[in-house]
Amino acid sequence: MPEPTKPLLRALAGEEVWPPPVWLMRQAGRYLPEYRAVRAGVKDFVALCTTPELAAEVTLQPIRRYGFDAAILFSDILILPWALGHGLEFKEGEGPVLPKLRDAAGLAALDPARVADAVAPVMETVRRVRAGLAREGFGQTALIGFAGAPFTVACYMVEGGGSRDFAATRAMAYADPGLFGGLMDKLTEATIGYLSAQAEAGAEVLMLFDSWAGVLSPSLFRQHVVGPATRIVSELNRRHPGIPVIGFPRLAGLMIGEYAATGVNAIGMDTSMDLARAAALLPDGIAMQGNLDPMALVAGGDALFAEVDTILLAMKRRPFIFNLGHGIVPQTPPEHVKALVERVRAA
Ligand code: CP3
Secondary structure, three states, X not given: OOOXXXXXXXXXXXXXXXXXXXXXXXXXXXXXXXXXXXXXXXXOHHHHHOOHHHHHHHHHHHHHHHOOOEEEOOOOOOHHHHHOOOOOEEEOOOEEEOOOOOOHHHHHOOOHHHXXXXXXXHHXXXXXXXXXXXXXXXXXXXXXXXXXXXXXXXXXHHHOEOOOOOHHHHHHHHHOHHHHHHHHHHHHHHHHHHHHHHHHHOOOXXXXXXXXXXXXXXXXXXXXXXXXXXXXXXXXXXXXXXXXXEEXXXXXXXXXXHHHOOOOOEEEOOOOOOXXXXXXXXXXXXXXXXXXXXXXXXXXXXXXXXXXXXXXHHHOOOOEEEEEOOOOOOOOOHHHHHHHHHHHHOO
């Protein structure tokens, strides 16, 4: 394996890169006027995710503005259940709406044989973004592919959309472990195939978003977060040695030490994490990523810089990737993002 040269890949290989590489979760999106212009021209969000020309364009928009160290494929974690044949709609101001998966018939209806064709446009987007980064002179920017982790995807499928506490999903995990385990297994295998296809198409890093990992008890966290991630990472490592994996078990708290044993190269830290204390729970070689509060980025000014500097100070002597603790929000002023990147790059 040749030594990586892109800053993000070096940090993921365990190197202390300073100033650290920087990118932001949801860096493509509604806070950018150029994204809203593209979005206004498509009939719905799924159409945007499955039209390679447009998905590649919006992936590149934040790179052109800010020169981030990573581009993240423009898609959504709910595209995989959609590809399995589960319905998906994004309603204005409401977020995703899906059928509720509550029984064996719902599980049996998920069809892995549909996935490859359904996600073919996503793979074409990956190829176009790689070509676009090279063509536009972003030779230091690495492309991240991603999927939702099985538990978080299951949350949306069982509830039929977002939820404050995913109570029906958690209750199903206890009350019907056969059904819930069957769903988790099916999603885990589909996730491996989907991420593997992204690596083959040109993704240089793969990320697993487990946004709702933190709603689980420690025993269920081991079973439905650590277990599937371990299986996914080991299979990806076998198929694609040298492609690093970032895990984001949001709100995992004290469980991140166990999550590190999944074999991920980096762990995304949510906003609640004290980085120095989190680092003490992790092996030295693993990279940490995070964890600026998205609301500090909305506020800007001295409050933003104070938070950025605190993070940089805590992470100076270890492999680190600067990011937010959760996705950027639509009301974020684009000029605050520019100020943030300049502050990190001046570290
Ligand atoms: O820039 C990027 O980060 C890449 C693209 C990306 C999107 N969603 C685009 C998107 C990524 C990596 C995601 C991940 C995602 N999607 C997660 C995990 C991370 C997290 O935020 O916790 C989750 C839970 C989802 C599910 C999802 N998608 C929800 C709950 C919503 C509605 C909320 C909202 O912000 O509207 C979406 C829609 C979505 N995904 C949008 C974008 C840009 C907004 C839709 C639009 O433009 O109309």
